[in-house]
Amino acid sequence: MSTLHWAMVAPFMLALFVPFLYKHVRSIHTGWFILPLPVALFFYFIRYMDIVQQYETVTETVPWIPSLNIHFTAYVDGLSLLFSLLITGIGSLVVLYSIYYLEKEKEKLHHFYVYLLLFMGAMLGVVLSDHLITLYLFWELTSISSFLLIAYWYKRERSRYGAKKSMLITMFGGLLMLGGFLALSVMGDTYSIRELLAHSSTFVNEPLFSVALLLILLGAFTKSAQFPFYIWLPDAMEAPTPVSAYLHSATMVKAGIYLVARLTPIFALSPLWIWLVGGTGIVTLFWASFLASRQTDLKGILAYSTVSQLGLIMSLLGIGALAFHYNFAENIFIVATLAAVFHLFNHATFKGSLFMVVGIVDHETGTRDIRRLGGLMTVMPMTFTIALIGSLSMAGLPPFNGFLSKEMFFTAMLRVLEADIFSLETWGILFPVLAWCGSVFTFLYSFLLISKTFLGEYRPERLEKEAHEAPVGMLLAPMLLALLVIVIGFVPNILSDTVLAPAVYAVLNGLFKPGEGVDVHIAHWHGWTPEVFMTLGVIAVGTVVYKTFPKWNGVYRRLPERLSLNHLYNRLLEWMEKGSFALNERYMTGSVRTYLIYIFTAIIALLSVSIVLKGQWNIEISRFAPVGIYEIVLAVVIVAGALTTLVSKSRLTSIIALGSVGYTVALFFVLFRAPDLALTQLVIETISVALFLLCFYHLPKLRDHGKGYSFKLTNAIISIAVGVVVSTIAFLSHAYKPFESISQYYVENTYEKAAGKNMVNVILVDFRGFDTLFEICVLAIAALGIYGMIKLRMTKEEKLEK
């Protein structure tokens, strides 16, 4: 194993020791033991920057199941490095923040940090895996650890609901994604993403191409909370705030983004991909930013805002895929990918800090409801500053980093209009329009977040605690993130060559000529371009919308709850539960007769269908033996006995008639020269008739069941059909004998090799004695069972007597 592999599994290994640390070192907050690991990993990954900057990659392989061609392959390029740095960097800050956020005495810290480390390791595995199956493994691990983290306060009902919801939706997507991966590996005949990328151009015409595309996209959309699968993310806000900050803003929800970015070179040639990724993204952006403004819970606002920003990144990735369709020197769609990667990074910084701020507000005031908060600006100046920076960046205002990526977003969306394929020249106008409207709402909720929490008058009587500034340790992590927001805002090109350019190079794999790099230049000012006017428009309209918000926010109440996706999800679950319950109730009646009807009907259906489809109808009469008078007479007797058994009104008659059938069978054995069978049949028949008589006394009178005509008719139809089908099969199979019987061997060797003259008995105990052994076993078990049943009942009676 290389150091890279050790870095990937280190969180899992540390997770093993967390409970011991928690139990034995109670005086120190467990988080302090965790903190060094993400920090060390962060600096470890920083070292890869030098390699990645040269557009080189690192691949390390450890065989896992070599016979199935499954390997634990780690792969570092620009994209995975960007994600690794986000995961470890924000991971460190979140651990630091959680040390102050979670109390040492009250909380089960060992649970929290085990889950968190599991998540961190899984997430690193997702972004560093080159192998589809290991990628899927880590993907599911993130789902599971996220489930555990959301339900961290498992005694709350809402937490359990949110955890279940996110589990169901992300697992649903994950499983579909596995299907997509398998389809992809069938197409490319390899599991390695790198090798798939290398010959991706041949995939477009494969029959499985669209299947793989749709399934993988479903996986990515459910994980990244895209429309209509975003509904789990707002409910996941029941998790502790560090979790929300880490998983549900910066890392896990970006796993879907990562997947889409990673597989873009494979699917980009398909118009379906561009429309699905771009269209879903832009719809999500608009819809979630619209919904975010109506939330009253701070984390609710941030959750919808995360959904909306993820939609933004997703739509940029969709548009960025257009770059594969044009091959001129000034490829105008590369900027979309660059904007996606840049905003991905920016969003992680400002959303992480905003979540931490909200956590601080919650921690220091006891509520997150914006109707109860207000006027905290003077009480919590530091928190306010951080929140202001984060919100303005989120709204896309200069001089923060959100402005830069939003500007690039507008550029990319406007350039869609220049595309002349896949009916983008007509419907493409939706992209800039929805993007602009979404940005107005983003502006609105960012300002609502600030004004409702920090502006206005301070009303301590509404709060559960006396509000005061948070401790420095808690402020440290959001401060660092806010600092990053500002630094990138002012010096945007600090990252371009080291991180962003290699990431763009990785997303647009194969588009650039060898040795050629990506030209990244981010600047605040481009001149009087349409983007600037769009931003000015957003600010102007956004201000108006914000000022008039109380007048028109009644529109949210007009949105019918019945039509919401949450309602749909709840009803769907309810409907599935009730439906399957009703189905079970309906067909599992508990009556043996019903089950027998199912079984016999299935037998009739399967056999008759296969007879009709596969039947060999060339019956050779020559095979049939001549029918003698004895056989006819005996057959008449046996039919009469069987009919009597059926129609008799008393049980005794039935038993006797059944006995007569048994004896006639014995006579048949005589007629067909089977003396041993005849002997056994006679004895067994007598014993079983005697047993029937033994039970007779305890049995109720044979009744008509009183079920009427249709009851009997069903029975009659089914029994006649079974008889007809089985007779037909016997008839057909008798006519069809492809080869001779092997009995000649027994005839020749019974005396020669086994020293017996009775062939039946020699077969039973010599040639095929094994069957006999286990039939003896069956009889022994039956006897013991009967004995046990009788004896156990007796002891119970004795107990009762006592």
Add this chain to the structure above:
Amino acid sequence: MVLTISLVILSLAMLGFLYRVIKGPSVADRVMALDAMGITLAGMVAVVSVLLKTSAFLDVILLIGILAFVGTVAFAKFLERGVVIERERNR
């Protein structure tokens, strides 16, 4: 030929007994008919053995004799006492 005729006659007798088994009217009638059927069966097996020129079925004839006796006794006891095997009283 003679054998065949006798076999047919025996079979017809069997059918007659079977009619009695089915028709009743009392259980004792049925048991009697069944007993007679058993003995007829033994006769049929004997005739068939001669027809088939084999002595392999002589055991069967003996067995039918025993079983018919045992079965009839069991039935008779059942009809008389209501049970076939009585439980020992002083155990």
